Amino acid sequence: MALNADPSQVPSLTLSAEPVLAGGTVIMFREKVRDTGPGGKFTVSSETFTVDTVSGELRRAVELLRPEALDRIRARIRPVPTGIAAPAGQQPAPADVVLGPSGELEVTTDQGPSRRPGMIIIPASEAEAMLSDAGHKVLAQFRTPAVAPPAAAPALRHVNCDLVPCAALTYDDGPDARTTPQLLTILKDRNAQATFFMTGANAAAHPATARQVADAGHAIGNHTYSHPYLTKLTPAAVKSEMDRTDAAIRTATGSSSSLMRPPYGAADAMVQAAVGKPLIIWAVDSLDWQTRNPAMFVPKVLKEVTPGGVVLMHDVDQTTVAGQQELITSLQEQGYQLVTVPQLFEGTPLLPGHVYRARPERK
Structure with missing residues (x-):
């Protein structure tokens, strides 16, 4: 210049x-x-x-x-x-x-x-x-290979969740190199967005899959590194779990996560203060990990979901992925727009240490 x-x-x-x-x-x-x-x-x-x-x-x-x-x-x-006393400073x-x-x-x-x-x-x-x-x-x-910038993710469609019913499908514990790509294909075919709460261990083990999630335009959250009960740890240990996971996600995708989900939903005042991010829990627990049967967890979600709700599932289970086509199609036929957590809470500041389960109703 x-x-x-x-x-x-x-x-x-x-x-x-x-x-x-x-x-x-x-x-x-x-x-x-x-x-x-x-x-x-x-x-x-x-x-x-x-x-x-x-x-x-x-x-x-x-x-x-x-x-x-x-x-x-x-x-x-x-x-x-x-002989010259000129200080180097x-x-x-x-x-x-x-x-x-x-x-x-x-x-x-x-x-x-x-x-x-x-x-x-x-x-x-x-x-x-x-x-x-x-x-x-x-x-x-x-001393590590340079991280290439992430590919431009598809632009997310704007959805006004004050005017249309929205729900946020969220998937925990991944990424998994086998099941997560299958889920991504279903989401793409149905033009649905979702949020993936990744463990640091799996993000580090499957960085290419984590990158696939980010490149597809889905949101990514921090689900700790080793999936412990955070309420049983010290504040320093909680922070370590968060920092290690942030680093793994950043290395895999080129971006950090602004959201977190405590494993098992276990959070107390200490955990809320230590994590440094908004805590996204859920309004609907599919219990997919327990039943491992789409014939049971899909009807449960369809019965319990309400506009603005956050739905908990797990992308590491093949049985969960097997039920997604039916679940997503049914929700869309009911008029639901399936969006990411940031889309769902658009206009609502998500504050570090605060717990969120569903989009608040607006008057």
Whole structure:
């Protein structure tokens, strides 16, 4: 971006940016600034940044280093002559720092009017102790394959659930590489949307299937990593279950989940405070996991469902999938629009720590 429309004129300022390295969900890029003065002399400075493509968090590369490491790097760039007590901390902090995937550091020196760019390389064996907590996290990302952005999901049709009866079909415990794709085919054929509350363990074991769910435009929720009774855990353990699952879903799909469902519906005040997301329970429990018989759970759902209701089922059971064609067709024949949980609650803020079972009636 040239701030002077005619680059042949001076003074001028030109900014450019280019990617340097990518891994996991993180991209490192270098920004260069060429500042040309009235006499035609110019200086060039550069700085590196990292950005997380999922969270949007932007960091200067210097933030990847421990504060005490900066003085050591300053001293290498401009050694202080013997007898001169000029604290390294008074010198500018290095700005162009590249953290390589092997853990080494490449530091580019200033490029002033009389100074050509230079570089010092700090080997990984020495650089590891220089990294901040943020630096170690970025290094871990650089050591994993880059996450491709998710394919554009089909645009969800707008449904006004104040005017037409809606229901949200939700499926727990997946994804399963065998049964979940079968369910996705049925949902696509019936033009129905749903919400999948995934366990982190299964999302990590079947990332391609999790990606299929996201690419089809369905909503995804956090169902903990190992499916424990959260009320029997400590707050720290609850948070760990949530964080590990968020990471698994993000790695598989490129996006994080804003919803959660506690296993067994077990939630108390501690759990509600620890999960950090809205808790989506249900208005209708199909008991598909118990009966394993479509002839029993399909009529149960059809009898108990009401407009705005959330229905609980499980996409890991073949018997559940076997009953979906009949269930979905019957609901649609009754006039129900089958939508995702976010669609169902459109216009109703879903607050972290609050429990939701059905769309509230509006007056």
